[in-house]
Every structure is written in C-alpha cells, then in structure tokens.
Amino acid sequence: xxxxxxxxPGLLVLLLLLWGTWQIYAGWxxxxxxxxxxxxxxxxxxxxxxxxxxxxxxxxxxxxxxIQVKRLPPIEALDLVAARVEASWLLAFLGAxxxxxxxxxxxxxxxxxxxxxxxxxxxxxFSMVEPQSGAALDLRRVNWTPSAVGELPALLEEASQKTGVxxxxxxxxxxxxxxxxxxxxxxxxxxxxxxxxGVAREVFLLRGRPSREDDDMGGGRGGPWIGSAxxxxxxxxGGGSMRAMGDPQQVAERIEAQIALLPADEQxxxxxxxxxMRDFWQGVRDLPEEERxxxxxxxxxRPEIAERMDDRRLAREAKMTPQQRVDRAKRYFxxxxxxQSPSPRNP
Numbered sequence: 001x002x003x004x005x006x007x008x009p010g011l012l013v014l015l016l017l018l019w020g021t022w023q024i025y026a027g028w029x030x031x032x033x034x035x036x037x038x039x040x041x042x043x044x045x046x047x048x049x050x051x052x053x054x055x056x057x058x059x060x061x062x063x064x065x066x067i068q069v070k071r072l073p074p075i076e077a078l079d080l081v082a083a084r085v086e087a088s089w090l091l092a093f094l095g096a097x098x099x100x101x102x103x104x105x106x107x108x109x110x111x112x113x114x115x116x117x118x119x120x121x122x123x124x125x126f127s128m129v130e131p132q133s134g135a136a137l138d139l140r141r142v143n144w145t146p147s148a149v150g151e152l153p154a155l156l157e158e159a160s161q162k163t164g165v166x167x168x169x170x171x172x173x174x175x176x177x178x179x180x181x182x183x184x185x186x187x188x189x190x191x192x193x194x195x196x197x198g199v200a201r202e203v204f205l206l207r208g209r210p211s212r213e214d215d216d217m218g219g220g221r222g223g224p225w226i227g228s229a230x231x232x233x234x235x236x237x238g239g240g241s242m243r244a245m246g247d248p249q250q251v252a253e254r255i256e257a258q259i260a261l262l263p264a265d266e267q268x269x270x271x272x273x274x275x276x277m278r279d280f281w282q283g284v285r286d287l288p289e290e291e292r293x294x295x296x297x298x299x300x301x302r303p304e305i306a307e308r309m310d311d312r313r314l315a316r317e318a319k320m321t322p323q324q325r326v327d328r329a330k331r332y333f334x335x336x337x338x339x340q341s342p343s344p345r346n347p
Contacts, residue, residue: 120225
C-alpha cells in the first residue's frame, strides 16, 4: 500500500516533467511576442533570439511596435513586424573573402549608407508566389540545381534568378569556382561561397519601403539594400509585369521552385495562375504603351483575376493594425481621385 502511495505522486511528477519538456521542445525556434509600443530594435532582437535568425535593419530602432502573437515561425513574425512598421524585408546570402567585409557592408546598411564596392545579383529576396493564407514563404527551403560554370558572379546570378533569393558579394571578387550540389539554397549558397574560398552569412534585411517612383531595388525612401546590380543583370523584382524578369526558362524554374514550397493542395492553382499571367504579358509586350496599359486594365478587371488579387490584398492587410487599414484605404482613395481629376491646362 505504501509503495502504491509513493508510486502515484512519482508518476505524476514524471508526467509533469515530460509535459513541460514537450512544451519547450514544441516551441523551439518559434516566436512569442506580447509587446506594446516597444522599440523596434528590442522586438527584432527577440525574434532573432527566439527564432534563431539574423536580422539587420536600417529603420529607426526606436520605432514603436505593438504585437501579440504566440509560437509563430520567425519568418512570419518578421513579416508581421514589417507590415506593422510599413517596411519590406528580404532573405539575403552575403559572401566575401573574409568576415570583416560582410560586417562592414551590414554596418553600412544599418545606418542607411551605400556599399559601392558590392554587387547584388538578381534583385531577388522576394517570393513571387504566396500561400492562400497570406503566410510568408520561407525561401531558405527553395531548391537550386546549378547549371552555370566558371566564375563566381555567373553562379550567383543564376542562383538568384532560379530561386528568387538575394545574393551579394564584393564587386572585385570573381574567382573561378565549382558549383555546389543541388539542394536548398540555405545550404547551397554558403557552400558556393566556401567553394570560392570565402565565407557566407545568411541574414534577413529589413528596410523602409521604397517610394512608388523607384525604378529598381537600389534606392528611394527606404534606402539601398546591399550592393548594386551589375550592368549585365537582367532580373528585377516584379510580380506584375513579366517584362524584364530575366530569362524565361529561369523564371519558370524560379516559380516552380517556389510553388514547391506551397501546401500540396494549392500548387496546381498557383501553376495555373502563373501560366495565365505569363501568357498575358507575353501577348501584350510588343504593343504600344497606351494600348498595353488598356489591355492590363481590362485583364485585371476580370472577376476571377480581381478576386484573387483581392484575396491576396486582404490576407496582407490582415497583418496590419485597424488604423493602418484605414490610412491605406484613404491613400488609395486619394490616388484614385487624383488620377481621375483633369489635369490643369496651361495658360
């Protein structure tokens, strides 16, 4: 009898220990935040520490952030913060012959400076497909199968074009190197830099969104990323127009590689959406500008296209505060009014 009375409490303690261990293990690498008007720098440090990711930002570190979330993947937590502070972010792999060069580039980025000695490749870092839930896509898992050979810049350009990931390296670093084995870019990119005799760093870059007048990823209200695109680079960010997105075959590989990250039941529709968009832009690319714009207005007004765009917009706006949604709607209305107002005649 005494043995039974001792056994039951001991079993209860063991079960509690196992439950506590499971709670810790289940939340490992996930982010929990409950902050109100907390400085951005502190919020980013928490995401970095809990989620195990490296984040560099050129925003004002005292920007207040209010968020309450529990056990989010770190990429989703970063995306939520970006929405709340009206910023944009991208996944970057930086490589250089030595760590000091990478540290120097990141230091310049954090204070809003430029890195003229660096070259960026592909203008990537952004996913071109999105889960229906509006969740951020983790491009670290996207696969890259190298085919380029020769110097490091050619392989970096191909990697970015085929995956959508942002890569950068010193402009004068052009060693001949071998390609890494096919696999997730989070493994392949660092291996490529090591094959070239250097070091690599995976980092998420957060900056203020560029103005609507920006022509590329290199400047504007949000300031630069790291490095500038080489003169031969053909790719740039653009989810709308299919022009100037790079080699069509590499674009198709990039889209397919990112679609593979979606839930299985969403992949077929994503492929169909890409084919529809690709066929449209290919059909109007040679038209005069005014005619192309008219065709685009007609295309995006189609009920099935407008519905999908609205779904994506609503999913994105769900990450904003109520006041942000009000302000966003107001700005949209003001732009529409300005576009419809007749331009003043010259005297």
